[in-house]
Amino acid sequence: xxxxxxxxxxxxxxxxxxLTLAEVDxxxxxxxxxxxxxxxxxxxxxxxxxxxxxxxxxxxxTAPDLGAALxxxxxxxxxxxxxxxxxxxxxxxxxxxxYTPSNPDWVLKDMRVDAALGGALMLAHMITGxxxxxxxxxxxxxxxxxxxxxxxLFKAPIRFGADGNALVWDRARMATPLxxxxxxxxRLLRAxxxxxxxxxxxxGGVPADLRRVLQSLxxxxxxxxxxxxxxxxxxxxxxxxxxxxxAGTSFAVERDGLRLALARHHLSRPxxxxxxxxxxxxxxxxxxxxxxxxxxxxxxxARWRRNALSGSPASASSSAATDPGTDPRP
Numbered sequence: 650x651x652x653x654x655x656x657x658x659x660x661x662x663x664x665x666x667x668l669t670l671a672e673v674d675x676x677x678x679x680x681x682x683x684x685x686x687x688x689x690x691x692x693x694x695x696x697x698x699x700x701x702x703x704x705x706x707x708x709x710x711t712a713p714d715l716g717a718a719l720x721x722x723x724x725x726x727x728x729x730x731x732x733x734x735x736x737x738x739x740x741x742x743x744x745x746x747x748y749t750p751s752n753p754d755w756v757l758k759d760m761r762v763d764a765a766l767g768g769a770l771m772l773a774h775m776i777t778g779x780x781x782x783x784x785x786x787x788x789x790x791x792x793x794x795x796x797x798x799x800x801x802l803f804k805a806p807i808r809f810g811a812d813g814n815a816l817v818w819d820r821a822r823m824a825t826p827l828x829x830x831x832x833x834x835x836r837l838l839r840a841x842x843x844x845x846x847x848x849x850x851x852x853g854g855v856p857a858d859l860r861r862v863l864q865s866l867x868x869x870x871x872x873x874x875x876x877x878x879x880x881x882x883x884x885x886x887x888x889x890x891x892x893x894x895x896a897g898t899s900f901a902v903e904r905d906g907l908r909l910a911l912a913r914h915h916l917s918r919p920x921x922x923x924x925x926x927x928x929x930x931x932x933x934x935x936x937x938x939x940x941x942x943x944x945x946x947x948x949x950x951a952r953w954r955r956n957a958l959s960g961s962p963a964s965a966s967s968s969a970a971t972d973p974g975t976d977p978r979p
Contacts, residue, residue, distance in 0.1 A: 653679035669854065670732060671897040674756040681757055688798035690760030694767020695802060699775060701768065704842050705729050710776050711835035716823030718776060719746055722769075723957050724917040725842055727910045733765060734909075736946065737956045738815070743784060744823055745815040749946075759790040762814045767802055769816055778828040784819050787811035855892045858882060859900070860907050867931050875900045909945050912938075916954045923950050 651658045654675040660668070668676070681689050699706035705725045709718040719737065726735045732755065738745040748765045750758055766786065774780050782804045792809040793799065799807050862881045863873055871877055878900070879886040893899050908930050915926045927938035942950045 650676065650679045650683055653683070669856075669896060673732065674897075677757045677761060681760060687760075687793055688763070690757075690763030691767050691798050691802050693760075693764040694769075695771060697768035697771045699772060702729055702772070704838065704845060706772070708835065708838045708842050709772070710827060710829045711831045711838060712827055713830045713832070713835075714823065714827060715773060715777060715781075715818075715825040716744070718827060719744075719823070720917070720957060721839070722746075724914065726913070728842060728845060732761065734913075734946070736913075736953065737959075738948075739956055739959065740817075742820050744818045744820050745787075746818070747813055747815040749813065759788075762788065762790070763799075766814060766816055770803060776827045776829065777825050779825070781822060781825060783816040783822075785817040787813060787815045787817060789814050854896060855889075856896050856898050856903050859889070859893065859903050863904060863907050867929065870931075873904050873931050905941070905945065908941070912942055912950065913953070913957075916950055917957055919954070919958060926950070 651661060654672070656668070656672055656676065680693075684692070686692070699710050702709065702722075705722065705728045708721045708725065712718040712721055722729070723735050723737055726733075729735075733748050733750045736747050736749070738747055746769060748762060748769075750762065755761060766788075770783070784805065786799075786803045786805050786807045788799075788807065788809050789811055790809060796807065796809075859878055859882070862878045865881065866873055866877055875886045875889060879889040882889060884892075890900060893903065912926060912930060915921050915929065916923075923939070924935045927935040930938060932938040932941075939949055942948070942953070946953055948956070
């Protein structure tokens with residue numbers, strides 16, 4: 650599969666290795682072609698283990714309950730991958746774990762959404778020790794010719810052609826205790842995850858170099874322009890944009906992606922006001938940040954925060970707590 654995708658297999662054995670989004674696209678294309686089934690994404694999700702989520706999986710496993718584990722997944726999404734965004738929404742009596750691809754033109758988007766939601770369900774089974782199932786599954790895709798594999802995996806009503814992608818849980822499910830819950834271990838793992846989160850934002854390649862520069866510009870109170878970033882990287886704006894295009898991205902995508910990741914991270918800390926977060930992200934006015942955040946997520950920062958921090962009453966205090974010294978401000 651890797652050979653077909655043009656990727657050196659030795660890279661896959663490195664525990665600290667990372668692949669670009671373009672390389673991941675090629676792997677999906679190669680794997681799907683070899684599998685030859687439209688339900689391939691479900692099979693990927695079915696094989697998920699907590700270790701598939703690396704450190705985030707450990708943080709989730711040691712959380713007190715399912716609701717707290719879900720909130721940790723939202724907060725640490727960048728450590729899981731950059732292909733999509735996990736967030737939480739609420740309806741009367743229900744909690745939605747939503748998954749939105751970062752790129753609407755994602756290669757094999759339907760399969761990869763199937764894998765993300767299927768994997769999330771398998772992880773819920775493993776960390777709770779029970780075969781719990783959602784009240785409903787929503788998929789923003791046309792119905793497959795044979796929906797049997799979807800029904801077999803999710804064991805719940807499936808709404809194809811929905812407005813978004815989500816596992817819809819009865820609110821009471823969020824209080825389901827986790828079999829490996831451990832407050833002390835969870836606190837240590839969360840602190841370590843914060844450290845890795847900061848390092849990940851500035852690791853490897855031109856896009857990551859740009860993210861590191863953008864963080865330094867934010868710290869210095871400078872404008873996040875392609876000209877300022879290029880000057881810091883000792884290159885021209887045109888050369889920087891060309892290198893980003895080769896990497897399958899752009900200045901605007903990286904700038905907005907960094908801002909969104911940091912915004913979601915900061916919003917998970919209830920003591921930070923929206924105005925302060927806007928300033929940290931380089932916005933002169935909170936209103937500009939609010940409009941940008943709504944464009945990225947479809948929600949205001951305040952609503953997103955309420956959804957992200959809400960859940961079962963038993964877990965709210967432990968999940969929302971912030972360890973001293975883990976402030977990831979840029």
